[in-house]
Amino acid sequence: xxxxxxxxxxxxxxxxxxxxxxxxxxxxxxxxxxxxxxxxxxxxxxxxxxxxxxxxxxxxxxxxxxxxxxxxxxxxxxxxxxxxxxxxxxxxxxxxxxxxxxxxxxxxxxxxxxxxxxxxxxxxxxxxxxxxxxxxxxxxxxxxxxxxxxxxxxxxxxxxxxxxxxxxxxxxxxxxxxxxxxxxxxxxxxxxxxxxxxxxxxxxxxxxxxxxxxxxxxxxxxxxxxxxxxxxxxxxxxxxxxxxxxxxxxxxxxxxx
Amino acid sequence: xxxxxxxxxxxxxxxxxxxxxxxxxxxxxxxxxxxxxxxxxxxxxxxxxxxxxxxxxxxxxxxxxxxxxxxxxxxxxxxxxxxxxxxxxxxxxxxxxxxxxxxxxxxxxxxxxxxxxxxxxxxxxxxxxxxxxxxxxxxxxxxxxxxxxxxxxxxxxxxxxxxxxxxxxxxxxxxxxxxxxxxxxxxxxxxxxxxxxxxxxxxxxxxxxxxxxxxxxxxxxxxxxxxxxxxxxxxxxxxxxxxxxxxxxxxxxxxxxxxxxxxxxxxxxxxxxxxxxxxxxxxxxxxxxxxx
Numbered sequence: 001x002x003x004x005x006x007x008x009x010x011x012x013x014x015x016x017x018x019x020x021x022x023x024x025x026x027x028x029x030x031x032x033x034x035x036x037x038x039x040x041x042x043x044x045x046x047x048x049x050x051x052x053x054x055x056x057x058x059x060x061x062x063x064x065x066x067x068x069x070x071x072x073x074x075x076x077x078x079x080x081x082x083x084x085x086x087x088x089x090x091x092x093x094x095x096x097x098x099x100x101x102x103x104x105x106x107x108x109x110x111x112x113x114x115x116x117x118x119x120x121x122x123x124x125x126x127x128x129x130x131x132x133x134x135x136x137x138x139x140x141x142x143x144x145x146x147x148x149x150x151x152x153x154x155x156x157x158x159x160x161x162x163x164x165x166x167x168x169x170x171x172x173x174x175x176x177x178x179x180x181x182x183x184x185x186x187x188x189x190x191x192x193x194x195x196x197x198x199x200x201x202x203x204x205x206x207x208x209x210x211x212x213x214x215x216x217x218x219x220x221x222x223x224x225x226x227x228x229x230x231x232x233x234x235x236x237x238x239x240x241x242x243x244x245x246x247x248x249x250x251x252x253x254x255x256x257x
Numbered sequence: 258x259x260x261x262x263x264x265x266x267x268x269x270x271x272x273x274x275x276x277x278x279x280x281x282x283x284x285x286x287x288x289x290x291x292x293x294x295x296x297x298x299x300x301x302x303x304x305x306x307x308x309x310x311x312x313x314x315x316x317x318x319x320x321x322x323x324x325x326x327x328x329x330x331x332x333x334x335x336x337x338x339x340x341x342x343x344x345x346x347x348x349x350x351x352x353x354x355x356x357x358x359x360x361x362x363x364x365x366x367x368x369x370x371x372x373x374x375x376x377x378x379x380x381x382x383x384x385x386x387x388x389x390x391x392x393x394x395x396x397x398x399x400x401x402x403x404x405x406x407x408x409x410x411x412x413x414x415x416x417x418x419x420x421x422x423x424x425x426x427x428x429x430x431x432x433x434x435x436x437x438x439x440x441x442x443x444x445x446x447x448x449x450x451x452x453x454x455x456x457x458x459x460x461x462x463x464x465x466x467x468x469x470x471x472x473x474x475x476x477x478x479x480x481x482x483x484x485x486x487x488x489x490x491x492x493x494x495x496x497x498x499x500x501x502x503x504x505x506x507x508x509x510x511x512x513x514x515x516x517x518x519x520x521x522x523x524x525x526x527x528x529x530x531x532x533x534x535x536x537x538x539x540x541x542x543x544x545x546x547x548x549x
Contacts, residue, residue, distance in 0.1 A: 080433040092431070094424040097417070105417050109432045113414040162431065 001066055002029040002169060002201065007051060008060035009225075021047055022225045025061075029218075034195055034202045036212035038244065039222030040251060045205040048222070049173050052203070054078045065168065080110055083162035083200075085155070087174040092158025095147030099138060099157065102146050103127040106161035130160055134190065152183030156190060163194050170195060172204040176211065184208070188215060209241045219244075223251050264511045266393045268504030269400040270461055271476060274454030275484075275503045276407055276496060277324075278477030280447040283485065283495065284411075285423040285440060287335075290346030290474055294353025295327040295448040297470035299455025301357040304366040304465035313374045317456050324452025325445040327353060332441030358467055366465040373460035374399070392461060399457055403450060404496045410446070419443050451477070472527050479531045480506045486538050506530070 009022040021044050029035055039045050050056040052063065054075035063071045070078055085092055093102050104119040107127070124142070131139040134156045138149075146154060155175060163170060172191065176184035192215050195202050206212050212219060219236045221229035221244070229247065231239060274296055281289035299320035306316040327349060335345040358364065372378065375395045384391035410416045422429045422439040429436040451473070459465050484502020485495055493501075513526045 074435070076430045076433055076435050079431055084431060086427075091425065091427050094421045094428055096424050097420055101417060101420075105414075105421055105428075105432060108414055108417075113418040113434065115410075115413045115415055118412050118414050118417040 001031050001064075002052065002203075003064040004028070004048070004051070004061065005064065006061040007058055007063075009047065009051065009056075009058050013059070020225070022051075022058075022061075025225055025227075027220075027227060029201060029203060031201050032199055033218050034200075034216035035204065035218045035220055036216040037203060037205045037220045037222060038207070038209060038212045040248065043222040044225045045222050046173060049084075049171050049203065049205060052169075053082055053084060053171060081168040082171060083165075083167040083169070084171040084173065085158050085162050085175040087177045089151040089154040089158060089178060092161060093146045093154050096145060098143050098145055099131070099149075100124070100127065100142040102157060102161060103130070103164070106164045109165040130164070131157075133193075134160070135186075152179050152187065155179060155183075155187055159187065159190060159194065163198060163200065166198075168201060170200045170202040172202065172206075174205050174207060177207060191215070209244050213239060213241055213244065221247060260511055260515065262389065262393050264507045265504060266396050266461070268507040269393075269396040269500065270454060270457045271480065271507060272400050272454075272500040272503035273403050273457060274451045274473065275477040275480035275499050276403060277447040277450030277454065278474065279481050279485075279495065279499045280407075280419075280443055280450070282478060282481055283423075284420055285443045285447070287342050287423070287440070287444065288346065289328075289331065289444060289447065290343065291327055291331040291349040291353070291444070291448055292346075292451045292477060293470045293473045294350040294357070295324045295451045295470075296455040296458075296473040297357050297465070297467065298327060298353050298360070299324055299452030300459035300465045300469060301360040301366075301467075302452070303456040303459045304368055305360050305362075307368045307371045307373070307460070308366060310371075313372055313377065313460060316460075317374060317453060320456035321449045321453045324455075325449035327452070328444035328446070328448030329441055331448070332437075332444040335444075336437035336440055353470075354467065357470075361465055361467075364467040368459070368463050368465070373463070374457065375461055396457065396461070400500055403453065404500060407450070408494060408496055415442070419446075472524055475527055475531045476506065477503075479527075479534050482534050482538055 004025060004027045007022045007025040011019045011021060027048075037045050037048070047056065051058055054073060058071070062069055065081065094105070100119055104123070107120070107123060127142070128139040136153050136156060138153060138157070146157065149157070159175070175191070176187050179187060188211055191204075194200070202216070204216060213236070217233040217236065219229070219231040219239065220227045274292070278289070278292060281287045302320045302323045303316045306319060307313060331345050331349045334340050334348060335342055340348070375392045380391065380395060384394070411420065418429060418432075418434060418439050419442065422436050422443065426436045429439055455470070458469075480503035481499050482502070483505050484498035484500070487502065488498040509530055510523070510526055514520060518526060
């Protein structure tokens, strides 16, 4: 279980540009939940993910994972139990390393990176199987560099790599935003499959309202650092894209744009 | 003939240093100026030890370790004190100048009468019949051993992580590893190899001179760029390419001197060559951008 308690976050504190993003923001995500998060730009979606992962510091409040306070834990330490896929496909893979090498380092997450052989030959078949379920033909290209793959292929690999080892949380940061509609659908289906198979607690930020409605079992809408909408699985099932769109428009009018 | 052997010999010795620069420049993507200090540091340590009668092979090892310490310092300045990469290197490079003088006690240390890794009773007896090739073959063996060890290291888990950190720091953090630590390890290995090159250089030319490190970065970088660009689309490993690049570089310098330039023009030749190499290799990138 993940809990954000009374989070305060200011940007540019002490200057005339000071902006309070989160003022006493709290959120709890239960085990097994797949939360879709929507909201306009600057509403705090990505900041929330960054706060959970430790990419940015907070000015007040507590972050708990399974009742353990991780507020002071460094980003890389938190990542032992967190897998993250970014909007930019090149963030989740190493372009100058081969597919096989990328799979190997992902497989070794949480263990020590010592002087043993980098690629465990006995695992190659397992990697091939994993790549095969992507249906992108990557299993036959183990020795080509990831840098020469397309964005969609890289993002698919990034998803595989982020979820290869046992993790408690999967953080998806607009991970389909940079892809064409067809590839985005494919990645989204794959995401859903992986999340269900591994029963991962997931937080997905997306601008695609259809994905937000179709996938997951909880829906949150963020606005000016608050969750102005929080629908559970039952309520979410009855929600349509139009309803969300209507809310979006209302917010925009309030903001004057 | 003598010139060719000299070029190969020097190229291979500088090649050891260039392999270190390959790690920082190509793998870590870290413009590390520490090498201008760690290369003569290896030489200083060696000169100090040899004049005290220490075994030359031990001197190689101690130089290697001394270089690693210098690299760790640069890494700590960059990672822990958050100083920019270029500045961290400059700070260490400047500090090492004085440290090197402290190690040797004076700016010039000749080691003419001592045994070295290139010339000692054992090696001499092995090469009794072909003394002309003695230094070259020993230099070749040292360069190849370093190259193969580096190749092997880059295939380990730790080596994968090192390659990953230069490629995509973010992924290293995602793998729950401290990217700062990986960088420090990389800088340590790189500078250790540079100092090792300095140690061999000192033993080959049989003296230490405090300013012998000036331009190390440029020479090493030129070798790396020449090598990796020539063998870009081939199956030749980048580490091999760097060694060959270093030999080609030394060949160009020898050619310039043979055409009438003086040895005192060395640094001018170095920078002119480096400029040519950078411009030539950059040209392609510009074209690609123009067409995109």
